[in-house]
Amino acid sequence: MSDEENQIDVRDVSKFLATFGAGYKVAYDGARDDVLEFYNKISGQKAKRGSFFEGKKLTDIFIYAMCLGKFEFGQLDFQKNKEGKLDIRRNIDLEYFSNQPEYVWMMVAVALDETKDKDGNPTMDIFKEPKKITDICEKYANGGIGELIRIADDFDNNDMFRGYAKKIRELIETKSK
Numbered sequence: 301m302s303d304e305e306n307q308i309d310v311r312d313v314s315k316f317l318a319t320f321g322a323g324y325k326v327a328y329d330g331a332r333d334d335v336l337e338f339y340n341k342i343s344g345q346k347a348k349r350g351s352f353f354e355g356k357k358l359t360d361i362f363i364y365a366m367c368l369g370k371f372e373f374g375q376l377d378f379q380k381n382k383e384g385k386l387d388i389r390r391n392i393d394l395e396y397f398s399n400q401p402e403y404v405w406m407m408v409a410v411a412l413d414e415t416k417d418k419d420g421n422p423t424m425d426i427f428k429e430p431k432k433i434t435d436i437c438e439k440y441a442n443g444g445i446g447e448l449i450r451i452a453d454d455f456d457n458n459d460m461f462r463g464y465a466k467k468i469r470e471l472i473e474t475k476s477k
Contacts, residue, residue: 313404317394319430322396326362326434329442330387331379338449339391342416358392363403365436368444370410375439394434407437 330334339358369375381387397404411433412422424431451467 325390329390331381367442369440376443
């Protein structure tokens with residue numbers, strides 16, 4: 301085999317995603333009314349002109365929430381609904397992430413960071429049970445979705461993106477200190 305044949309195309313994540321099993325879906329917390337409403341609203345209005353999520357997909361919302369959770373809020377387990385049961389909504393088809401390989405690698409990076417050995421080094425063990433990658437990322441997304449909802453609600457008629465701009469400034473100021 302030539303060197304060219306041995307190279308891996310990091311943009312082609314379809315084989316990696318196949319290890320999760322056919323039809324596998326990423327979840328969000330259906331027991332939290334605000335979360336359920338936000339995902340449903342964005343899913344139905346993703347093409348709404350002027351929306352921050354105009355033309356975006358549920359994968360985008362999930363990744364934004366996961367990053368906020370990882371960076372600032374930590375993991376949050378799924379909550380129980382009024383009947384005392386978990387309402388885990390597995391509605392985001394993992395296959396959709398294949399069009400956004402950078403999202404897949406972000407999820408892998410988060411999982412690797414979370415599953416370090418006793419010396420603080422990432423291990424490759426997470427690849428033996430790939431669904432643990434999504435389990436970890438779902439908890440981070442669950443931790444960050446509340447902030448994403450708050451940011452989305454912080455707007456006025458003259459500036460639909462005010463909440464996002466404020467959050468970016470806040471994060472830059474925090475990092476520059």
